[in-house]
Amino acid sequence: MTIAAYSYGSSAFQDKLKHNIGAYLTNVLLALPLILGSLLMFLPLIWAVSFSFGQPHEFFKLPPPVIPSAFRLDNYHGVFERVDFLRFFLNSVFVTGCVTVAQLITCSMGGYAFARLRFPGKRIIFILFLASMMVPQHVTLIPVFIIIRGMGLYNNLGALIVPYATSVFGTFLLKQFFETIPDELEDAAKIDGAGFLQIYWRIMLPLAGPPLATLAILTFNSSWNNFFWPLIFINSAEKMTLPLGMIYLRGQDGVTNSGVLMAAIVLNLVPVLIFFMIFQRRLVEGVTLSGLKGA
């Protein structure tokens, strides 16, 4: 009996061990190509960083050093000598900040109205909003260009803010959220004599932290990287945001494909990667959410 029990236990143990080793091996086998693939994602970034610290002659040295011979800051000085990089950065911060704050306000207002208020024409307006997401922005490009010029916003940072002060996607995102808030909360406030503005401000907004954070991060990311709009509306260096400023820098003498350009690229990457590290979870949630909404 004891022997039987013992042998039974042993074979279970062996089975388990076998299973564990098997699982371990399949894990490793599955993970290996994925890990190699992920290196492909990092490698260009690592090279950019190492070249940004390198010296010109090292660009023609073979093999190109993955770790430069010395951490020289010449290329970084080169960036600031050629263009007002800080100005580009501050312009980007200003534009992105304004767009993000504006969208948080307008989208939450719109989302609240579409989710919780009754007014004539609500359905048709909302359907029109959604349909607009299908139309490529290039259809509206020339008329919007004329409108922006008419507003006196040509070559003005306002041209990069005003058209983006609200978004259909954000309104939709918050509408979906506000629809999940139980009626009782609102009813209680109504009995206490609260107006719609108070309900929005005191009840709805404080509850909407997570979707607002998601919207803020997605908006921040797309506004920070916007290139097409500045390309069309901005023509002087002191009004440029970072992506357009990069192209302007490349146009300067001796910058094309040099360490200076790499240094500027690294200066671009650092804030974006810090942003990514801090908000990674929210960003992932946001993308996932927008994906699930569509599916």
Add this chain to the structure above:
Amino acid sequence: MQGIAALSWSRVNSLRAREAIAGYFFILPTLLSFLIFFLIPTISGLGMSLFDWDFFSDPDYVGLDNFIELSRDKLFLRTLKNTALFAFFATSGNVGLGMFIAIGINSIKWRWLKAFLRTAYFIPFVISTVVVALMFGFLLQESTGVVNYYLTRLGIERIPWLSSSAWAFRSVVLIDIWKHVGFFTLIFLAGLQAIPSELYEAALVDGAGRRVRLTRITIPLLTPSLFFSLIIALIGAFQVFESMFVLTNGGPGDATRTVVMVLYREAFGSFNMGYAASMAVVLFVIILLLTVTQVRLGDRWVFYR
């Protein structure tokens, strides 16, 4: 009695009216922006395609002449073909790879490795396309680029990544996949997490192996994510502009020139506003038709629970 009823009716009405006023107040910013920056521009953009207009003098009504001219415009047709091919390869690469990476990541047991891989593939998505294009322009140079250096060390000949027409096109597609595959991986990972684990448990009880579980459970239940990914990938790819504009400026020759690139040049380089507007209309119609077709076909292969 009647008085009270009338009174409460008017109260209800005034409540309704107040709610409606509040509603319009809250949607006012979004609605104004929608009218000024979308509805009016869309209508006038569509109308503009029927005019010959150089921005400075009065527009001439030319009917469908712009579209007739487009159908004979060799450069436009070439860029249309480039754009369609790019959309095809970039979409299949992004969506196909994204799906397999997601399935791979999802089947790994170690949580830390899962999190690491998800992050690694997603990082390029947050970097601006301009920076990505400038970086690869540097790394992919034919004679001094790092990539070619290591290829020659492996015994592979230098590849003219950006200087031959065929390779420039491939490079642009590969870079697009590098930047966007992580986004689609996330979409598929979300889809995978939505599959109830009972299904897999039931399959295990029935003795189904890894492959059967993949083809009978995972892939069918991922079709909604696949459907969504295909639609947004195609819409995005048909509007591609930045990476080519920065990396190759359409070249060599016109090998990487896209519809939006010629549209941009016609509008803001040559000031052929009507002609550029007609290109935008063609692009819009193509995107619309593709999306509608996909939605129609989707009913046949997308598995809805």
